[in-house]
Amino acid sequence: MKKIKNRAYFAMLIAFGLVFGLCVFAVRLYADGKDWTMLRANQSVYNDGVLDTGTVTDRNGVVLAHAENGVFSYADDETVRKSCFHAVGDFSGNVGTGAISVFSSKLAGYDFFNGVASVSGNGGKVKLSIDSSLNAVAYQALAGRRGAVLVSNYKTGEILCMVSTPAYDPNNPPDISNPAYEGVYMNRCLGATYTPGSVFKLVTLAAAIENIPDLYTRSFTCQGGVTIGSDFVKCTGTHGQQTIEQALANSCNSAFSEISQELGADTIYNYADKYGFLKSLSVSGIDTAAGSIDKGEAGTSNLSWMGIGQYNDLISPIAMLRFVSAIANDGVAKEPVILKNAHSSSNRLMATDTAQKIQELMSYNVAYAYGQGTFPNLKICAKTGTAELGDGTSNAWFVGFLDDAENPLAFTVIIERGGGGLANAGPVANAVLQAAVGNS
Ligand SMILES: [Zn+2]
Known part of the structure; x- marks a missing residue:
């Protein structure tokens, strides 16, 4: 009897094993099926490793890329092609984070039950949240400088403008060994990290608001800088006595040195972490570059510079966009997405x-x-940044949002080695925002 019982248990164990295996397979098919189908060796979807079906449009239906029976085309307008180069990607797959690569299974018309539905048919359609006309405005405003421009709707999370430069016309690829095209395949909006400079003062400010009880009644003194230990933390001006409001508007390094020393490196680090600056984010499945911050030691100028956005601080433009979006949206970040609706x-x-x-x-x-x-005519709230790079040049930043229920827009502009933030990144933000709200 005991023997039979054991055998019965054994048979049941095998049965359980089979059912379990089937479940694992079903889950993997569900999770990875599209990857199996989309392996580049699958010649029914790819023609010589290139996707040969599908359409990518902007939010208004403007065709940005189309493939049919091995015939590839991009947008009609040259500036649109250049300005959407990173958002759309290319049929050669050089821009790994472009829609053509990232959403290849959708473009091929993959669905779970039928596999690839329309081999050499019209394929699927991917509608980006991008407005290609805004991208074109941003591209022209950058005027050949390297950088990144992002605009999103902070109520929906949709990215409306995403431009990275340098870019090129996919209809006319240049010789990319030319230094002007260094890093041309990288979408700087998502994949690059930069010294933030004074735009990081918003993070330190948030920590100060929540940790320094007398912040609003305090007077901050600036005599052109402040001595910390054996170092001098230089300010950009001599600001005298200031409230916290004035200290932020002056972007006063003396005031933010004082605040940073008082908060300490751990607190500033923890706020940056909490706000998502130190981790990789996912934008419609595209992983973004994680920023990083080194903690300056207590009582040193490194700690002051850490809270001022210098020292070894590095952040991505997309993380800054998400942060200012959350500020605009009363503290709640709508996670950035690149697909319409x-x-x-x-x-x-x-x-x-x-x-x-x-x-x-x-x-x-x-x-x-x-x-x-x-x-003009923008209800704009902003912060500038002129992030020194140690070689006499600086990154120009301008970040913020519109306090405007009809135009709930957040923005981040950075120009690499672009000089002063207000003078250089400011006009780029203005040009795109004016177009976005319909003023121009
Ligand atoms: Zn100052």
């Missing part, structure tokens, strides 16, 4: 009170320091 999950980055206080200060920046006249 795609679901965007929500994550609270900071308390509503904190976000609203930063909104006020970023509005004050424009009124007090940047000049509303530079941004």
Whole structure:
């Protein structure tokens, strides 16, 4: 009897094993099936390793890339082709984060039950959230300089403008060994990290709002800089006595040195981490570059510079866009997406009170320091950054959002070695935002 019982258990064990294996296979087929189908060796989908079916459009239906029976085409307009080079990618697969590569299974018309539905048919359609006309405006405003421009709707998470330069016309590929095209395949919006300079003061400010009880009644003194240990932390001006509002608008290094020393490296680091600057994000399945920050030691100028956005701070443009979007949206980040009407999950980055206080200060920046006249008819709230790179050049940053229910737009502009943030990145932001709200 005991023997029979054992055999029965054994048979059941085998049965369980079979069922389990089947489940694993089903799950893997569901999860990886499209990858198996889309392996580049699968010649029914790819023609010599290149996707030969499908259409990519912008949010308004403008065709940005189309493939049919081995005939490939891109947008009709040359500036659109160049400005959408990284968002769309190319049929050679050089831009790994472009839509043609990332959404290849959708373009091939893959679905779970039928595999590839329409071999050498019209394939699938991918509608990006990008407005190609905004991309063209941003590309022209960059005027040959290297950098990244991002604009999103902070209520939906949709990215409306995503331009990375250098780029080129996919209809007319240049000799990319020319130094002008160094790193041309990288989408700097998602894949690059930069020294943030003073735009990082927004992170330090958020930490100060939540950790320094008398922040709003305190007076910050600037005598052109401040001595920390044996080093001098130089300021860009001599700002005298300031409130926190004035210190942010002046982008005063003396004030932010004082705040950084008081908060300490761990607190600043933890806020940067909490706000997503130190991890890779996913934009509609595209992994972005993680930023990094080294902690400056207590009582050293390194700690001051860490809180000012210098030292070894590095952040990605997309993480900055997500951060200013959360500030604009009362603390909740709608996760950036690149597909039109795609679901965007929500994550609270900071308390509503904190976000609203930063909104006020970023509005004050424009009124007090940047000049509303530079941004006609825009309800703009912003922060500049002029991030020194140690060789006499600096990255020009301009980040922020519109406090405008009809145009809930967040933006990030960076120009590599572009000089002062306000003077150089500011006009690029203005040009794109004016076009986005329909002023031009
Ligand atoms: Zn100062």
